[in-house]
Amino acid sequence: MMNTSKNNRLFSPIQLGATGLKHRVVMAPLTRSRSLQPGSIPGDLMLEYYTQRTSDGGLIISEAAQLSLGTSGWQGAPGMYSDAQIDGWKTIVDAVHAKGGYIFAQLWHPGRFSHASLTGGAMPVSASVDPEYWQNPSRLISTPNGWMQPSPHRALEKSEILGVLEEYGKAVKRVRSAGFDGVEVHAGNGYLIDQFLQDGSNKRTDEYGGSIDAWANDRVGVRITPSGTFNAMADSDPEALHAHVAEGLNRFGLAYLHIIEPRMSGYLLIKEDQPPLATRRARQVFKGNIIANGGFEPDSAAAAIEQGDADAISLGRYFVSNPDLPRRIREGLPLAAYDRDTFYTFEAKGYIDYPFYNSAVDAGDLVTARV
Numbered sequence: 293m294m295n296t297s298k299n300n301r302l303f304s305p306i307q308l309g310a311t312g313l314k315h316r317v318v319m320a321p322l323t324r325s326r327s328l329q330p331g332s333i334p335g336d337l338m339l340e341y342y343t344q345r346t347s348d349g350g351l352i353i354s355e356a357a358q359l360s361l362g363t364s365g366w367q368g369a370p371g372m373y374s375d376a377q378i379d380g381w382k383t384i385v386d387a388v389h390a391k392g393g394y395i396f397a398q399l400w401h402p403g404r405f406s407h408a409s410l411t412g413g414a415m416p417v418s419a420s421v422d423p424e425y426w427q428n429p430s431r432l433i434s435t436p437n438g439w440m441q442p443s444p445h446r447a448l449e450k451s452e453i454l455g456v457l458e459e460y461g462k463a464v465k466r467v468r469s470a471g472f473d474g475v476e477v478h479a480g481n482g483y484l485i486d487q488f489l490q491d492g493s494n495k496r497t498d499e500y501g502g503s504i505d506a507w508a509n510d511r512v513g514v515r516i517t518p519s520g521t522f523n524a525m526a527d528s529d530p531e532a533l534h535a536h537v538a539e540g541l542n543r544f545g546l547a548y549l550h551i552i553e554p555r556m557s558g559y560l561l562i563k564e565d566q567p568p569l570a571t572r573r574a575r576q577v578f579k580g581n582i583i584a585n586g587g588f589e590p591d592s593a594a595a596a597i598e599q600g601d602a603d604a605i606s607l608g609r610y611f612v613s614n615p616d617l618p619r620r621i622r623e624g625l626p627l628a629a630y631d632r633d634t635f636y637t638f639e640a641k642g643y644i645d646y647p648f649y650n651s652a653v654d655a656g657d658l659v660t661a662r663v
């Protein structure tokens with residue numbers, strides 16, 4: 293059983309900017325490809341999925357939502373740009389609020405991680421051009437025609453960059469109109485902002501070379517991946533870069549900084565025994581709340597809070613397979629195993645059919661959390 297004194301702080305309240313939570317087990321953003329097509333509209337399946345995963349006073353960060361058709365990067369990922377999408381999101385947000393939960397929307401510009409069949413024919417954009425990125429046969433994206441290598445991309449013109457920021461601005465307005473509690477800017481995992489941040493992908497010589505500008509308030513979180521290598525990312529000095537980013541974000545008074553540990557590569561844990569290094573480093577320079585993510589188990593989540601490494605912990609894969617994850621952790625119950633094969637399929641199977649603990653009848657499907 294979970295050591296309850298260790299667990300106390302994981303289940304103590306925390307104020308993240310304007311949002312007051314009753315506990316610190318956060319649902320990490322998870323792309324699950326179940327929006328209605330055509331139109332990338334959140335529908336009944338998504339409503340059921342998010343409702344299932346809502347806990348009283350708990351925070352959900354939505355799956356990555358696309359800013360516009362032209363910036364789409366994944367078949368089945370929902371959008372944040374059409375009226376029908378906003379109506380769909382509203383229903384979900386209302387259901388989360390009705391169960392006492394909170395939900396931030398994650399906004400996502402995939403940059404070069406895209407395919408012209410997803411964008412209405414538009415060529416993907418990035419900070420600089422790197423043909424190796426689209427030529428590598430091991431890099432695949434879910435498209436309307438199955439898994440495909442990304443399309444060739446081009447570098448954003450300097451004059452276009454303001455337009456991208458405007459797209460973010462419009463999407464934030466839509467997030468607000470759908471009733472979300474806040475917004476998370478995805479600046480990690482090798483997507484557009486990360487492509488601008490790191491010099492492995494940013495070879496620009498203009499003022500956008502190697503640096504970004506951000507905007508924020510107490511309903512904005514930012515997600516970064518310090519020293520992460522997922523999605524072909526590299527920087528010549530990742531520690532200095534991300535210390536600089538974390539320090540630079542201090543002046544915005546963010547709701548939180550969300551850090552993915554480098555022991556993760558996408559959804560694979562690549563360094564089992566590595567402690568939460570990136571979170572500890574950021575703690576030294578970032579003055580606000582930190583949500584740590586990546587490879588946490590119930591016991592290591594409790595320990596990270598107890599030791600003061602982070603203020604909250606987000607979990608991804610365990611939320612896929614445990615709709616009642618906060619309760620299971622709080623009560624030291626076994627956790628159900630997830631099925632990777634249905635992460636990115638398009639139906640109810642592997643999405644809304646993971647049982648709540650009380651209805652779990654087959655103990656053979658359960659893995660006991662290492663507590």
Ligand SMILES: Cc1cc2nc3c(=O)[nH]c(=O)nc-3n(C[C@H](O)[C@H](O)[C@H](O)COP(=O)(O)O)c2cc1C
Pocket residue numbers: 320321322323324354355356398478481515552556558559585586587588606607608609610635636
């Ligand atoms: C199926 C799946 C989809 C994901 N989609 C997103 C996403 O939309 N946005 C994001 O920032 N991270 C995404 N991630 C990464 C997770 O948020 C998280 O960083 C990762 O799963 C590590 O946390 P964990 O060890 O608790 O699973 C995804 C991960 C998985 C498994």
